[in-house]
Amino acid sequence: MEPAVNLTCEAARPLVPGYLDGQLSELSASPLRAHLLACPACRESAKEGRNLKRFFAAPPAAVPVPAGFAARVARRALAGDPGLLQPEPPPALGRAARPLLPMLLVATAAAAVLLFVLALAIQRQNLPAGDGLRAQEPPPWLENEARDLPLTLDSEAAAGSPTR
């Protein structure tokens, strides 16, 4: 049965937490009180709100303020101490970058060893070194072909194929 007061349940329910917190003006609290007296469902809701608040009756054990704390902090503040809890370094230099560094070092070392082994292998096969390379004489047929070529770009492109 709807209680015989002005406030509906829909209007009353959102006011209950503020009422329990003592944060409603008398203008809002007065009709709510009347509604709660008349409405068992909303009264039950208020009761549950009160039950929940009772869990906050006991704060956690206090940490005592150490002797001389205020004097010490004031001294540090006036000396320009920025405090212990400084911002973290940028993430790029933090966690993300760290696992990559050893991997890069290992890869660089492996590449260096590979190059060294390759150089040794080349030396053993007695292949000519870079500074010992000489241009060979062109075959006679290539010399004749080259002599007949005009010196224009289009013709160079057209003559690009070795099988013509």
Place this chain on the structure above:
Amino acid sequence: MVTMHELAREDDQLVEEALGGNALSFQLLVERYQERIFALARHYTKSAVEVEDIAQDTFLKAYRRLDSFQRQSSFSTWLYRIAVNTALDFLKRSGRSPVQAVEDPELSAAPVRALAGSGASLSAPDANLRREELARITQRVLEELPEIFRTVLVLREFEDMPYQEMAEVLGISIGTVESRLFRARARFKEALLRLYPEFAAGD
């Protein structure tokens, strides 16, 4: 008896003197608020060393920003704002509590449904329960909550802060304080009944 208004005026005077380089005035400000800031920090960590670190950092930050204190709110509200941000930064950096947006629909929908009556009702804690045990249970449940919900519950339930001051500390509207508290309580109830089903009310 010293009124709130007189306290605020004394705070303003001490701030002026501290800005002028008076170490004793700043020390007096720290002494006024150290207990409250330690108590607030305690809700974010069990470690006494970390509580002291958060409190110390709060006061050092406050001193560095003292010239930006506009007196639009009281010094205590301004200091609380720094303390809450320092504690949340601390949690974020230590990776203990990831930041979650309160407006996330996934985060808000389920608890609202729970509070709307679809879940079990909550009974009051047993009167014979020792205070230490009750505190342990409450802290255990609070640890389950996203820090944004934990903070509104701490400010409202332990610090007994009015909605207006909570709004100033958190930099949000009173309407947002109310809806955030609503969701925080729903989330608290859900976690409490999940972890300690013995607190479900018998029908």
